[in-house]
Amino acid sequence: MGPGRTVLPLNEYVGDREISSRLSIRNVTLVDPAGPTDSGYAKLRQWVDDSLDSFKNDLNNLLFPVFIHLYLDMISMRRENEALTLMNQYKEDFLEVHASEIRQIEMVRDISNLKENQFAMAFISNKYHLTMGKYAFDLLIDFLELNGMLKIGKIVNQYLNIKVFTGKMSEDIMDIGLVGVADFDFNKKPITSGVHYISPKVEELVLTEEQYKYEYLDQFLGILKKKKMENIPPNYERIPLPSPSASHISSEIDKLRDLAKRMNVGKHQMPSICCYTVHNTFETLCCSDYSPDLKLVALGYTDSYIEIHSLTDENLLKLKQSIYLKAPEMRTGKADDARDDVGKGGAACWAFGPCLCCEVLCKQAVFAFCLAGQHNSYVVFGHIL
The missing domain is CATH 1.25.40.500 (TFIID subunit TAF5, NTD2 domain)
Structure with a gap:
């Protein structure tokens, strides 16, 4: 005492x-x-x-x-x-x-x-x-x-x-x-929990589909599996799961991309950010998106203009005409730090994707064009209102 x-x-x-x-x-x-x-x-x-x-x-x-x-x-x-x-x-x-x-x-x-x-x-x-x-x-x-x-x-x-x-x-x-x-x-009361893990169907798509090969999602899946074994979550077989829909699979893959981009932050490892201001938009800028390597930004305006800006010292090249697409050298013409294109209506959203497969399905409300840089090329998808 x-x-x-x-x-x-x-x-x-x-x-x-x-x-x-x-x-x-x-x-x-x-x-x-x-x-x-x-x-x-x-x-x-x-x-x-x-x-x-x-x-x-x-x-x-x-x-x-x-x-x-x-x-x-x-x-x-x-x-x-x-x-x-x-x-x-x-x-x-x-x-x-x-x-x-x-x-x-x-x-x-x-x-x-x-x-x-x-x-x-x-x-x-x-x-x-x-x-x-x-x-x-x-x-x-x-x-x-x-x-x-x-x-x-x-x-x-x-x-x-x-x-x-x-x-x-x-x-x-x-x-x-x-x-x-x-x-x-x-x-x-004890709770059976563990690391968030994606569904088996999404895992199969990530490991087999060519379009996800260069996003290194398969490596992140291996990290999740290792953590899953350390913190065992509830068994998937305990409750039968419904067949995942296309929207569910897309949502899971987007979530996996987000998890793969996360990093540990501490007092000795603080993050840094870059902010960009677009001037003189006159309230017409309605959407934007960054390329996966953060080298390009796409801006969509309500007056049908689409702008692609380079965020690095690498300038953009003008799109080649269709008659010259078979030419082996894609980097012809004068390079600029920005390019404009015009759609048929106000832009609603943007999305970048690696130009690994050039088979693009373009419907009435969707267009796509290939944008070439000095080291990378992208397919840019624009959805029009």
Whole structure:
């Protein structure tokens, strides 16, 4: 226990003060029709609030269990209206620390709810542990005696287990809470979880389709598999999954791309960003997109103009006419840092894709063109309103 500190159970300490007869009031009825509606709780609350700071912390811990037992006692005595008034008037004092407990107790509106509510029955069946300094406990007992608060006195005697200490309180005696509450703590149930993993169908597409080969998604899948073995998620076979739709597969692949781009950030590894401002758009710029290597940006305007800008020192080359497409040298013509194109309607969205397969299906509302740089070429898809 350490020098200068003594811990005594409540019954032993009360016996030393020869006031056990004053607290042994188990046979005294809790119902006091002549007493105030809140059974003196408002007076106790005000007294605690006016106490010295050196005692206030110990005494504040007393208010929550007393409040709960007064509420449950009113419910058991079929005084529902008074209980509801007590709850609405003082529950704000405890929401910051005991919000979940208050929500469960609020569900008890009549005596039938009281018997069905496990948390309420835990309060009635078990003692609430508190630690309190010797002087704070002496002040509490004197206050209850002088004001004749028999109901609160019985709650202290019957439902609270107060450990009285002298000297400085240490962590080994800071025992506050309801005995047996772990049996009713639903948040402590084990949860089967693990690393987010994509569906088998998406994995098959990423590993077999040529279009994902150069995005290195297969390497990231290997990293996810390794983490999956370390943190085993629920078995996919436990619940049969529906066949994934095309939109679901596309969403999963986009999510995989996003995960592959993430990086660890710390005080020794801070990220850097580049911001670009487009001037003189006159509120006509409606969409934009960056190329996968972050070297190009595409801008779409409501007046059907499409701009492709180079973000590096590599200039863009003019598109070749169809009669020259078979020429082996693609890099002919004057290079510029930006190119314009014109569609048939206002642009809605943009998307870059590696120019690995030049078979592009162009419908009435979709167009595509190939953009060549000094080291890379891209297929740019533009969706038109």
